[in-house]
Amino acid sequence: MSLETIDAQYAALRARLTDYVTAGGRLAVVKAPPGSGKTHTLIEVLSVVASKGMRIAVAAQTNSQADDICQRWITAHPEVRVARFSSKGLAAPQGFPASVAWVTDKKELPTGPGVTVATTAKWSLTDLAAPYDLLAIDEAWQMSWADLMQCAVVSDKFLMIGDPGQIPPVVPIDVRRWETSPRAPHKAAPEVILAEPALEAVRFVGSLPACRRLPNESVDFVRPFYDFPFEAYIPPGERGLDTSTPWGDALADGRPLALTIPTPDHGPPIEVDHEIAAAAAAVVRDLLAGAATLRLGTTTRPLEPHDIGITSSHRVMNAALTAALGSSAGHIRVDTPERWQGLERPMMIAVHPLSGVSDPSAFDLETGRLCVMASRHQAALILLTRDHVGDTLRNYVPSAEQAPGRPDIVGRGHNAHLKFWSQLEDHDSIVAFT
């Protein structure tokens, strides 16, 4: 599909969404693939809506997301009156634009047309003097239904935008009691809404048409994690990493590369795998020492330490990775996929979530982690893993653990994992690390 066509689809979606909201539509849900311009779309649509006199509340999931939205908004649309509503103990970050009002007292919230940005938690605990005309929720798939229920005091109209492939809201407790609840409080709010037939008549459902972050050749790998179609915005061959390492050819074309090390006979180390950590450090060292060149469209430049990000599922493993990096550690972000959500780097190195798992559980097969790991890079992705993963996935027989009538999360997760790995195999993108 041509870029012109994709751009036209973006414009059409924004126009339809703007029309729906300004015409009094009460419930809009927009699905977005990774790096597709969610926040940009939200800002563009709501700037038009605000210009028509609406008073809009925007809910972000973290304070840093809320700050980021304000900064982007005032840069793109200085004509919109933007306020940041925060708790009293929180100070504005350094460099926060002075043109965005920093409000900590609900009595001082702007009353006229414009936008007020706060976290979901802040909105849910605030008694408002008057409701807003619209509550727009960014990263909506990270918001649980229980969180949304508390936001019923904010507005009677809702716009939700988010990435359904990302990690669902954290559920730290036994939730079997609510698995069959008609509106399960722990599920992602848009998931509950989209599963509710009674809302079909009133809701607007759309999706952003393309992934703009990933190299064209990487997009096929993340499609199995989504239930809607999308295109690659980056043309083929435009992004990659050119390097003289033995496995460099596989990275040049922008596809993910899996580097494997042998699995011991007694099974892979659990949680902390020092060999994998050492391998990650060696990969970083080889890339930085071997004059690797990033190709980002027409721009080419040497790979720098700050271009690299590293992720693994376990914090103790991340600590081992940080330790293995030595002097580079200060420049390279190492974190869990949960903390990588919303972030990107030209080059990512990820420890495959099944590398240390020989008998996958529902937690291990949850696809959000792998999806986030596989969708943070702009030019190159290396997955480091023990070499049993393909066999483990093929030998695994998923058993239905869900309550009657509920989606088979384990089965779907297994299927998505298997498709991802099979694509690596089909492209000869699994190489033994030496």
Place this chain on the structure above:
Amino acid sequence: MNSVRAVTRKLEAWQIGQPVPRYDTIHHAIMPPDQTMIVAFVRMAGESRPWGIAWGAAGTEPTVRSVPDGRVRDDVAVLCAAFAEDLLEHLRVHNWTFNPAPQKPELGDLRQVWLPNGQHIAMLHQLSYTYSQTKHGGENQDILRALGRVAGWMFRDTTRVGSQHVVSASSLLGDSYVFPAQDVRTAHLGFQMAWLTTQGNRDARLAAAADAEGLTVSPTMNPTLERDRLSDLVSTWQDSRRDGGDTHTPGDEIDSILSKELRRRWNLTEDAYHLMAANERPVNAGVSELVRLAHSEFWFQHQRIELRLNDPSQGPAFVAHPETDFHGSAAASRYLIHAAADEAYIGYLIHDDPALFREALDDGRAFEAHVLRVDDAGVGRSTIPRWTLRLDPSLPHRLRENARVAPYGSRGHEATIIDLETNEDDLLVTIEWTSRKTKPLAGPLMAKPADDAWVGVDVAFVQSDAASLTQRRSQRVWAASNGPGAWLTHGKASAPMEISGDDGSTDLVYDDVAQIADGVGV
């Protein structure tokens, strides 16, 4: 316990040949024998109703009763009514005792019910399904419904982290000891008790545990026993009942077999109780907070609703559906309460348990730091102590700006991380004291946070929880039902559910939406 630590402890247990303590303290209240009712069930294979029940206070002779055929609804109802009378009295449920539990009882007033394992706890769920809205039972209908409601509450409460009223003996032993065996085997109460109580070396304990494992503890009995010894007796009893013959002989024989089975399960549980009650490890000081929460949960989730059911002037009441919370606010509110309990749990216990603290250090939920600087960011007469800390960047941690931390051993003090700075060798963290900032810490120095004496001292911190905030949000869920967006978030039509009994009878069970929103009585 994280998996690496769990495996290490297992290997240690294997090395010394016996189970080893999991932590340095016991994380559960253990009440005196007269406040501890021990309950065990047996049931027919494939049936949900009890076939027999053994119940009684620890240290006493239990009441052991059974029915000849667990499929005969009326007989089981009589059995359950007898059990209900003692259970409701034991738990001090309103209307079934002269001494009902008040809203704020003393910590020492906790009443516990011990069951062998999770499968026996699941029997509480079955009792809830069968009786909470039953239309049967004749003169026993009221007490059976009360049994269904309290069993439902007990079952639901076991899924709340830190619950104290209902104890799975097997789970408590598993939480208190690391066994030198696969996890799946250590869920067997007999296996656990054999490892813990057999005298001798590892081989002796292992052999005893293997023998004990051969005897079922679950409510469903060994299929061989049921097929070879009980099946014919039940058929004979049924034939005699139909033909007007002697039902006593087969009935007594069935009772004799079931009583033996029940008594073995009950005794094992009582042994587990005595083992824990006489444990050389102390009960964690934070358990008192868990008991306080447990009392509060019992009051608000059961006792208060019982009051309302018997006296409508006390406010609206509803009978929780055994399957789930259909009412959106009820579901979300309970979910948030359980989340708050989970958040608070470790925070209550960690300050009194060095092993728990070490585990938190291992997986980044706690950290040790060196105080580099103490400043005062206050303006005028206000004091806002700030510390700059140095951490080892190679250790796992979960630090982020705005996260709240508490000094280890000094629960109640709290600080917020306001800055993180990483360089090649150090991780520098700036914290600002926010809670009890003018009170001395109970750490290595008895000094206030603003005191310069802290410079150069090593201090440990643990993650602080936001449980009180989560609890507040659970109330906001109900309050938001009047908000303009409630058409989306709080609206949901109800539907009664038809439950068919084994004998073909059906009950319409009304969900909580029908009761709360539509005022349907059950």
